[in-house]
Amino acid sequence: MTWTSWCCWTKWRDSSESERKLVSNLPYEGLKPKNQPNRRYAGNAIKTTKYSFWSFIPMNLYEQFHRWANLYFVGIAVLNFVPAVNAFQPQVALIPICIILSLTAIKDAWEDFRRYQSDRQLNGMTCLIYSRSQRSFVERRWKDVRVGDFVRVLSNEIIPADILLLHTSDPNGVCHMETANLDGETNLKQRKVVPGFSSTNSSFEPLNFSSIVVCEKPNDDLNHFNGFLEEDRRKTGFGIENLLLRGCTVRNTADASGIVVYAGHETKSMLNNNRLRYKRSKLEKKMNTEVLFCVLLLICMCLIVAVGHAIWLQTFSSVPIYFVPNSDGTFTSAVLSGVFMFLTMIILLQVMIPISLYLSIELVKMGQVFFITQDADLYDEEKDTRVQCRALNITEDLGQIQYIFSDKTGTLTENKMVFRRCTIMGTEFPHEENAMRLAFLAGEMDTDEEVIYQQNRRPPLFSLEEAQDGPEGANAHLPGHSSLHGSRVTAGAPSSRAFSSPLETEVIPDHTLVQLMEEEEAKPYLDFFLAMAICNTVVVSTETARRQRANERRNSSISWSPLECLEVLFGRGTCFQRLSMSLTRNRGSLSEPIHMDPTDSPVYDVPTFSGSVQGPDEGVNSPSNCRATTGRVQAGSSSVAPEEVCYEAQSPDEAALVHAAKAYGFTLLERTPDHVTVRLPSGKVLEFKVLDVLSFDSIRRRMSIIVRHPRSKEIIMYTKGADSGIMERLQNTFEDRRRVKSQSRDVAIKTQTDLDMYAKDGLRTLCFAKKVVSEQAYMAWQVKRQEAMSAISKKEELLMDTADDMENNLTLLGATGIEDRLQENVPETIQALREAGIQVWVLTGDKLETAVNIAYSCKLLDQRDLVFTFNMENKGACKTMLNGILQELLRNGSLESEASIGLVIDGRSLSMLLDDDLQMQFVQLCTRCRSVLCCRATPLQKSRVVTLLRRRLKVMTLAIGDGANDVNMIQAADVGVGISGQEGMQAVMASDFAISRFKHLKKLLLVHGHWCYTRLANMIIYFFYKNAYVNLLFWYQFFCGFSGTAMIDYWFMIFFNLIFTSSPPIMFGIMDREVSAYMLLQLPELYKRGQHAGGYRRSTFWIAILDAFYQSLVCFFVPYWTYAGSDIDIFTLGIPMNTVSLFTIILHLAIEIKSWTVVHWVIMVGSVIVYFVVSLVFSALCVSCNPPSDPYWLVQEQVADPMFYLVCILTTVVALLPRYTLHALRGTLVPSDHLKARQKDQLPPHHRDRWLREYRSLKELCASFPSMSSSTVPQDTTQSPSTPTAPLSSSTRVQN
């Protein structure tokens, strides 16, 4: 056996190019490693560290020297070792590079150590591996797991490697796993035992496993896996549904066993584990050119000195006594000396190139990210998530966004689907009661839009109103509570993905429909609801699993601390509401420490409507049903009824449908791979055998389930899908009119009209269809299907083809309309973003009508807008229309300012418009449009649109989305924002920033983006300015024969950059606040400056550099003239110069700082104090430690001299006078919008708010008379970076 398998093994090695073959390790247990068949595959030990203990220093240095900035330092240091060139003592010149390198190394070492620790922890985790010698599973560590081992994972344990599932304790051979660790999706995924393998209940015996596992090479695709088991030439195919993934947790299943196919770094999760993304921000790119300018400047200065030196040397006819000859007594020629001098000057003026700027920027961004993630306003209580910054280095890009591309579903809308209406066999059932109930709830939510902290305003109002209704009402406020608590309890606990409250899941059945169903036990209705109940992938999960998870966070109590409430009381006007809310909540939580008991829970409907619900249908209000819906909420409570069910849906609309079906009595009780159990309204329980499931894909746009009816034994296929996906597959298509039976045609036509109506209402539509399949047809198809299943290559295509074969000749049953509610504050957010000059585009996969409707309701489109719709079949029409619109716009140039233009584009037209020949015109048109809406867009189209605008218009783009279909777009944009929503975490994983609600975008951009941008821009400018202080040394060259002498001790120069002046700019970059968050949110216009890079222009840079030159001139020449002709020595002259430059630099920053907090004072004053302390100490200690210079007792001498202070005061004042005066004049004569906003902000709150109101009404007035308005933003984004017209100034003008 050994020999034969060895033969096989050698053969495999040759053929295993695209496949991995493995066998059980058990026969080889105890053999030497080289005899192990699977030895070539990676073990399960992981190592994510970059360095080992010994290799740290060489490797880290190697990495660091890959950065050109560090190379610059090294170059300078090396240069300093050349005797002819050196400016300082060579050893001393090593200090800066050593400091930078060691700081970075410490940071790297710390990070690596943390990785090492987590690796060790992971590798040391225990798991059960089968041992042949002990004939049982024994406990081993993760790192000992090898490919080919048999591993058993118990419930709630983490899976140690990628395991092919061979056995589970579940009689149906399924195992549930939670992939939250992997992709963040918290719904359970079902995995099955490899078909035909050990489906029996007999215990699993790994020793009997003799198959060869053939599968793909390791790859990072979490959703695909193919392979087969080969035993005696019989092949059994398996796929991703048979693979347990490393890092996931087994749920609901007592134990699961299988063979390891990938281990360690080859597991799918590790291959997916990519590092944080590194993007370079626009500002940094721009800054790099400025760094180049600095290089140029440096070279110029060095050239001047070099040439000056050469000329100076030649002015002497004979050799002066102070010339130092070479050791052989000769003198270097003037030209050569000049060349040397050039290099010396580069060493001397090296600070001119702000290398430390890069380190500082990193630090500043860390600080900025810290503050963004700390923002309580961006915290979502429901999900207990903060905003995440996944890309650490593009914070300031948030302040420059010009275009936002947003997904619709889940981004603008909640993606919490609510069943609204349905149409069955051509009859429409509006579900008015349900609509009213929802409207009532929605009404609660949408009042009081002025409140800024909206997150919490629903509960207070609700409870306040309800509390007045007497005892009944007191009870009735509980749903509100339960909804809150419910969501709280389950926050983080994965169960309630689809719904945040039972209130929303509950559906009140339509009166007429119920009656109809009562009267005639009509088949179509039965079929329709059956389809709704079973044609999905909803998993019914048991209570036990849920309890384990929910237990973790069930202690819910008040969320608002009294302190916060007080803060609100003093800070903002909405305190009363929050106070009262927190009180009611407090009360609620006191009386019910966790949440209400399900048994006394009232009907979940608002009392007014409850009468109509007490209909004949027992399914709806039966206690068990109530409990079922609340089951999720009261997880953890001890009174769990056995029949309670929870639905785990992969998409929220499926859950909505299942819940709706349940409302009509069709309760989905159980789903296993083999059968589906449904309880009918009559109470009968039907168990359908599932023959096949044709899963959903975005190309077919439908899914089907093939079942065998338990009574009639018919094979029935239920299909659910988008109308386009269903209608074309109907038994009698519209084209084929002659053969159409009139009734079904009528049904189709009526349904289509209803569907259109739903779409107009902004509902998502789904059609249901049915097909009865004959036994033979099914058998024939089954064969093909099996073939497709076991195929390795092209499996996907084959499966799809077979699905297509089956899904035809459908009979339309009906359609549903599901509402996807807008998230809170979406219209306000969009409006604010638009006021901020950002163009908002919506790219959605939804139907045109639905999308347009949502667009109107979220104020993306306005009724006054001129909307062009591109819904063309062919390119010619598209082109004609495009040109027509453009010409019209060109002819009527002012049109754009009078009526804003909206553009609605269908997916097909979009692809035509994206073609090369129409691109330019399309972009041209887009720039003139106020809003653009693309429907039916595929993920690829989405990203192409983003890329197109980014490339063509050179604009900053932001893409925001929540689903996997937005990943492309998120990655294509400059800034990708993911919403951690209902559809898993793929979008978040791909994003740079992850938020939990769309409305958070407002604060993220308008406040944090603005702040980060302004802060960083100012910091960088300041940094350039600060480093130009070395000009002092340059000016001195004119008085020392251009010989490269520094009159400041080198240590002082090091200290100067490292200690005295490093922290103020970093603090400035992290903490300065130009305008308060309140004003930024109230006046989105303030954002515009960042879009046009107003905070960081080339002119700003040059002004800063010029100012630095001026200031260094002053700092040099005032002391120079003061001491000229006296007996002052070199370094004594340097001390006042150094001191005045410190004062100047610090006070310059003081002028720039917009708001002084304690931190500012401490750091600014601290820097000056530290300067004096360090200088005094240093010059007292250093007798002759740095030979060319002798700082000994210099500072003491100077500090004792009154002249020193007189010089310092005069110089500082002279140096700062121009900037100060300019600022003052500008503040009075042409105050910027930001300055005005700050002025208003300092008014007492009621004055300020009055001003804001007046300003806003004025703005509206202007907007309604566009001709007189100077505030409309020019739509042309290709405009030059001229100052955007200032709405604030216009307002004041009108007021005057």
Added chain:
Amino acid sequence: MKSEGEFVNQPDNTAFTQQRLPAWQPMLSAGIVIPLFTLIGLAFIGIGVALFITSQNIKVQELDYTGTATSSPCFQCSGLSIQNCTCERNFSLSELFEGPVFFYYGLSNYYQNYRQYGVSKDDYQLSGDTTYFLKPQSYCSPYQYSNNKPIVPCGSIANSMFNDTFRLYLLVNGSRKQVPFDGKGIAWWTDYNIKYRNPSPVNGSFAAAFDGTTKPVNWQKSAYELDPTDQANNGFLNQDFLVWMRRAALPNFRKLYGRITGGDYSQGLPAGNYTLQISYNYPVLSFGGTKKVVFSNVSWMGGKNQFLGIAYLVIGSLCVVMAIVMLIVYAKYKFPDNDDA
């Protein structure tokens, strides 16, 4: 307060993390800077006047003795070849030159701050470390060894030490009366007491400590015999040497040679005719420099310095003018807050 573990991710709601620290937000505008400018302006004018008057009261008498002009008494000495040349310059004071009078020598176009020149010394040697006597540091090159003997003090700075000497005579009734210079305490206290140290005498002989070394090339005397009159003023602790070693910051400089404090001159130099006898040794023509001597008295602000006083006056006035301009601006544009009224 929030209970443990409930909202694990909830950010702390502190003024710091929420960026709501109370802040002072100064806004620069004309209204605010007017008082500031006025204040600075007036204060500066005050300081300026004080400085100017103080500076005016300082007397300075400069005498150039380079001897480039043929009419100059030192003309014949300025030639390179002449050794031990002596020349005299006469000058008269019409009134009392109040004391204490400081006597400086001044050089122009002399780059003591030339980088290679500045490096050329051995601090360890100068701190009296005899191991560096025999083996001076390479900084001193090429003034490290002379005829294979180590130079002490080595280096270009020491080698180029100024070696003109001066005597001042007051003509009293036709006869000369020497005015004594006090050459003590003209160097920095720290240089004399801490930084520079003489080697400890060997066998009681100071000169023996310098055995095996040679004097700098340009020196006429060894380091241990710089001042024959005062044994303590020799070696590295020679005051003139210390003054010279402290390199001047700028190419036109003066260095203290001595004070006139003693005896009859404690009040200063009385009016009368004086003769300055110069032993002219130091060549300056090679670099186109000039030599001069300076008599000056000092005040709290040091030597005469018109610049600072004038600068304060100018800037002070400028600030006042600026304040007026701001006032006009302010009156014209008002503070924007008044718009609301």
